[in-house]
Amino acid sequence: MIPKRPPLTSVVQEAISRFIEQQCGIRLGPEKGYLVEHRLVPVLQHFQLTSFEALRDRLMDKQDHEMRDRVLEAITTHETAFFRDRHPFEALRQVVLPQAAKRWQATRASLGRAAGPIRIWCAACSSGQEPWSMAMAILEWLPLCGVPGLAAGDFHILATDLSARILEQAKRGAYTETEISRGLTPGQVARFLTRPVGAKALQEVRPELRSMVEFRRVNMQEPFRTQGFFDLILCRNVLIYFADPFKRQICESFHAMLHPGAYLMLGAAESLFDISESFATERHGDTLLYRRP
Ligand SMILES: C[S@@+](CC[C@H](N)C(=O)[O-])C[C@H]1O[C@@H](n2cnc3c(N)ncnc32)[C@H](O)[C@@H]1O
Structure with a gap:
């Protein structure tokens, strides 16, 4: 007993x-x-x-x-939501994506052929709302960006988490009405989600989003620099659970994995104060962006 x-x-x-x-x-x-x-x-x-x-x-x-x-x-705590905090996605549209697109154009011009994809890493993606929101934000931004030739296929979002179980859920991309109502507008639901035949309670993300996101299990406690170089790293609402020496180690790796001029985004309650001086801090509205100089 x-x-x-x-x-x-x-x-x-x-x-x-x-x-x-x-x-x-x-x-x-x-x-x-x-x-x-x-x-x-x-x-x-x-x-x-x-x-x-x-x-x-x-x-x-x-x-x-x-x-x-x-x-x-x-x-572990898996709390998350679509377009969590909203304002970081404004900074994404106004600052991060335009600058990444400029880098992409410059690389294409210097190579004289198609450049590699713009790479974004959601480093603790939980049940997937964050990477799917990122893909939605990109698809909404693309027709307005005025960058000739830049298409959804030029973006690659890597979404990782420690938990294999939560990653399965993220990959499935199927959400309840309550989860959907936390962050998505009716217009976004109509455009980006679909109700599978026979499913009453769930709606799932459409194939155009799926083709932009890849899920992998990555424990940040293990070496992870082999994931490559990125135009943006999101590590939101997870550093708060770690001790400062571990935060420093992770942020040093992020710094090494960002292209010069690329950005790191943390959660609204997190900052690099006393953690790293290697980044330039930029404020855009309510969002702090950390740029690799
Ligand atoms: C609170 S959620 C944050 C989700 C999302 N980034 C957001 O802000 O909405 C924290 C996530 O971090 C993951 N996590 C915790 N420790 C981790 C580690 N060492 N490596 C990778 N992921 C980790 C947990 O499994 C959990 O899904």
Whole structure:
């Protein structure tokens, strides 16, 4: 019989938290004891364990990937929305996309042939609303941008996350009415979503969006510079969970992966203050953009 709420001692909490931080960078200090307990009780129940000590011991068994993934899944927050915060997408249309398009044109002119795609990376994409919003914003912007020859096929959005489960959901691109109503206008719903035959509750993204986005599992706690070079990196609402040394390490890699003049966008509550001085900060309305000089 599993007790409803087995006790979590500070020693065991520290061991579990240390393991989580080593695996994915999420820092859970002693003050987060309640959160750890609350989120991990369902994991205990799933594995029919009677104590947090037993959970810790299974976590320490490096072969137990199922346990590790369940724990990380339980601890991470996947909160997201279409066009989250709205104002960053204005900065995208007014500043980031026009500058990326200029770079694309200059490369094409110097090569004398088609340039490679404009690359955008959503580095913690959760259930996909962020990369799909990005693709929608690009498709809305393209007819107005006045750049001859630039088309949807010249954009590539890489969308990554730690969680394989949430990535499956993102890739499916199917959303409930509640999720859709959080951020999409009726015009965007009509243009970019479609109701699959027989589906009452869900609408899914149209193929023109799918062809722009690629999903991959990337844990930022592991080396990730092999993902290549980008015109824009979005890393929104995830750095807040990490300790400063880890934030510094990640931002240093982002800096190395951006083309000169390209941008990094963080979440509305995040900043590079005390984290990196390598970027030039630009304010556009309510949005802070970090540019690689
Ligand atoms: C709160 S969501 C943010 C989603 C989206 N960027 C937004 O702002 O709406 C945070 C996401 O970060 C992911 N995450 C946490 N640690 C990570 C890591 N080490 N590497 C990659 N993704 C991570 C989680 O799985 C979760 O989906």
